[in-house]
Every structure is written in C-alpha cells, then in structure tokens.
Amino acid sequence: MTAAPSGPAASAETAVPATGGPGRLTGVIPPVCTPLTPGLEVDVPSLERLVDHLVGAGVDGLFVLGSTGEVAFLPDAHRRTVLETVVKHVAGEVPVLGGVIDMTTLRVIEHARTAADVGCDGVVATAPFYTRTHPVEVEAHLREIDAAVPVPVYAYDLPVSVHSKLDGDMLLRLASEGVLAGVKDSSGDDGGMRALMVALRDAGDAGAARFSVLTGSELTVDAAFEMGVQGVVPGLGNVDPAGYVRLYRHCLAGRWDEARAEQERLLRLFGIVNAGAPARMGRGSSALGSFKTALHLLGVIDCPLTVPPQIQLDGAETARVRTHLTTAGLL
Template sequence: MTLPTPLTGVVPPVCTPLTPDNEVDVGSLTRLVDHLVTAGVDALFVLGSSSEAAYLPDRHRRTVVDTVTGHVAGQLPVLAGAIDMTTLRVRDHVVAVTAAGADAVVTTAPFYTRTHPAEIATHFREVAAASPVPLFAYDLPVSVHTKLGADLLLDLAAEGVLAGVKDSSGDEGTFRRVLLGTRARADITDFSVLTGAELTVDSALAMGADGVVPGLGNVDPEGYVRLYRYCRSGDWARARAEQERLCGLFAMTAVGDPSRMGGSSSALGAFKAALHLRGVIDCPATAVPQVPLSSGEVERVGKYLAAAGLL
C-alpha cells in the first residue's frame, strides 16, 4: 500500500516469536500481528531492534517479512529493517524486503567500520537510490556508535533521500532541533519524525513529533494507541496518566539479573515473557546467545502486567 506522508501514529517494532530451537514461530507471529492490528496501531515495523534483527540469519528475516506482509495484506503499512554493516550489504536487504512487499525500509548508519559524516550521507543516498520505497533513518547510537546529527538528517530530508527518522538516541536536544528544522525549512515537506522512547511519548508529541515506535507497544498496544489519541486531542491530563502507567509497566525490562545477562536479554526477554503470559505467543525464547529469564524473573514480569491491568 502507499505509505502515508508523513507517517504518523503508533508503529510498534514487532517482536519475532521463536521456537525453543530458534526457528521463527510463524503461528505466533501472525497472532502477534493480529494483537497489534486489533489494538488500532497505524503501521508495523519488522526487523528492528525489538525484532532481534541483529540475531536473525537472512532466511529468518525473509520468513518474518513474508509472513507479516502476507498476513497484513495491505490493511496497514509495513516498514522493514534493512540493517547491516555497510551500504552494499544493506542494499541486498532492501531488495529482499521490498520484493516481499514492504512499504518502506529502515536503516541505520554504517557500523563496525569507522565512518565520517560525509560517508554516512553517501550511505543513505546510495540506499535510497536502490530502494523502490521510502527510506527511513534509524538513529541508534547505542548500537551503531554513531549519532545522526540534525543537520545531516535535515539536509537528506530536503534532498528527498529520507522520508523520516526513528529517533532512539535519547538525545532530546537533537530531536527538538530536527523538529524545529522541519518546520523552519521550506525545502522539507512530509518528513516524519518518530520517537523510539517509550517513556517520553507525551513530551515528544507535545514537541511536535509525528508518532512513536515503542517496543513496549508489543505488550500493550492499546495503551500506546490511547496515549497517542489523548495527545492528539489535547487531553494532556489523561495523556500524562497513561504515560505514567506505561512507565510503570516498562520497569519489567529490568527484571533480568545484570550479573548474568545483558540489557537486551532482560528487555527482550521481558517483552516476550509478557506476550507469552498474555497468551499471544507460544514460547518466550530469545535468540542465542541471549540469556533466558529465570522462572522468578518471569513471575516478576507477571506482577508488572497485573499492576498495569493486563492480566
């Protein structure tokens, strides 16, 4: 389907349900998609961080995109990550996901290599030139070790290279500079600025953001849809209350013991445990080498769900 310009609303980064032996659980994935679509989300983003894209071999990535685009069947847009270390590798992913029916692609700056801003700009230009669908930048410095600057994003938006940005940097100053720049520059139109910060959606929307890409939206999509609608209607008291409830729920991402697992194991494990406890997916497994949550940690996830009114 044609991607709305600008893209707005709630765009959850869809988790990838796995079997105990690390294969894609297609049945659980389609139920998760139904869970999100029924909640009223505006688009879906597959093969991002919450999808465990960094852990998935190419055959799993293909299965995810084929399954989601086929199941959605044009009901709403599907954005797909084309995330890899360098430009030629990313372009191969663009070919694969667009052939499967993705309505837009999302990619980060190059990583592993040490790059200059001019090289990063070339990277996005080359990827956009090879893509038959709109390209979104994914600003994720915690993983790629490069922060996308406001001027770079605005210049690429003005060139028509980028259709938008998903900002997961946590840098609210640069985020605001991008928002201000999109309003101040006559050469930028229909550029979508999306926040990936689950805990400050109300403030991002108040600043002028177009939407949110919340990992926690897998667990509670209805909550983020309500939050977005409260903000858009100017009901800031309800928006604040809903945001604070979601902040309490987000605390589940810290249940994992940091002495035995990394932050991704804890956060993604919590999302999947919550989806399993809610009956959406069959198995809460995360991809190797992530460490699974213990039974006690899963029990704590359940308490957060109950406190948020989700069990």
C-alpha cells in the same frame, strides 16, 4: 501510508501540529518482536497472532526486524520469513516497514531489495557500523540505499549500537531532497530532536513537510508529541499496544492530563525490562526476554525464547514480569 486520525481531535486548533500529508507516516508503529520455536526457527503462527494483537489494538503501522525484533541476531533466511509473513498477513491494512540493518552499504542494499520485493512499504536503516564512519560516508550510505530501492527509506538514529549519531543538518538536507522519508530517533537526545523539528518547520519545503520524525523513547512520548513529532516506535507497544494508541490519541487531541496519566502507567509497566538479574544477563537479554515473556503470559506467542547468545529469563524473573502485567491490568 496511514493517515492521521480525522475528526475534531485532528483539527487545526489541536495542540499537536497537523500530521497528515501524502506519504507521511504517523501514529503508533511498534517494532514487532520475532517469536521463535523451541528449535529457534521463526514461529509463523505466533508471529501472525502478534500482528493481530497489534493491528487489533489500532496501531498505525508495523516496524519488523528492528532492535526489538532481534534483527542483529537473525540469519538472512529468518529475516525473509519474518518479512514475508507480516506483509502477507497484514494484507495492506497498515503499512509495514522492514528493518534492513547491517554493517555495510552493500549488505544493507541486499536486505532492502528483499524487503521491497516482498512488499514492504518502506525500509529502515542505521548508519554503517563495526568500522567507524565519517559523516560524509553515512550520508553516502543513506543516499545509495535510497537509489537502490523503489520504496521510502527511513533512517534509524541509534548511536548506542552503531557508535554514530546522525547529524541533524544531514537529516534536514536529505529530507528536503526527498532522499529520506523520516527518522526513528532512538538517540535519547531530546534537544537534538527538538532542534530537528524546528529546522524542518522552518525549511517550509515539500520534502521536509512529508518527513516523519518518530520517537523511539517510549517513556517520554507525551513530551515528544507536544514538541511536534509525528509518531512513536515503542518496544513496549508489543505488550500493551492499546495503551500507546490511547496515549497517541490523547496527545493528538491535546488532552495532556490524560496523556500524562497514560504515559506514567506505561512507565510503571516498563519496569518489566528489569526482570532479568543483572548478575547473570545483560540489559538486552532482560528487556527483550521480558517482552517475549509478557507476550507468552498473555497467550499471544507460544514460546518466550530469545536468540542466542542472549540469556533466557528463569522462573523467578518470569514471576516479576507477571506481577507487572497484573498491576497494569493486563492479566
């Protein structure tokens, strides 16, 4: 796993707690978009260029097959192609986490074994979904995934999609036992995330000390780092990875004024997710379509298609994305 930046910015006197330690994931870990061909196959050359775009900007890891990677829409063969492509192209330069999101434990374990077999450095799993699950069942689900694969398991707290908020006490317990290596917190519950940070520090054991809390709330990254999280998983990081790398480094060095300014610039750029007209498409189509449209306009990917049944951006909506990119200085 990647180490935290070294030098004066990483000294013990910085306002951000030290994030080093064996196996701990830190920094900027974008959830990689999945470029498609017009025939809806995985566009391997575009995916490789996107990886170069991200790694070249200085990101600390890659999370493939997350929500931004449209994992819920992709057939298994597409998933495997994405994993194999990214792992091979990265060639160990940064860690690669593979999303293994699916409805039930046995299906997730199958995805997790595939991810481990192709060389992912870790896997990311939500709670089970479709049917409602009890917290005891969620914990058993995560334990069984960990027992089934030889790589670290990261929990994905995504209650808006899986209808199950991960319990903080459970996360602390699984962290302390070494069952989980970290959590991507996309719950929007900043109070709960802060309580988890405090509990992990108070636990003082080796498992908790290696546990990574990664915020998925890309518009409040400076605040999250100030409360002590170890990393960020920003969908907008596909479009402007260098911006999130600058933001992380400002936070790590305790340059909070510069961090705030960068965060507010990224917040304005995030307006691209509203490019799609709500009368004709959902929020997901608009957001994922805007990221892919931006990458297409930037020359990173060949085609901005999203997976059916999502709605594609039209010419006027594409123009809105272009305006945001120009205003942010990216075009």
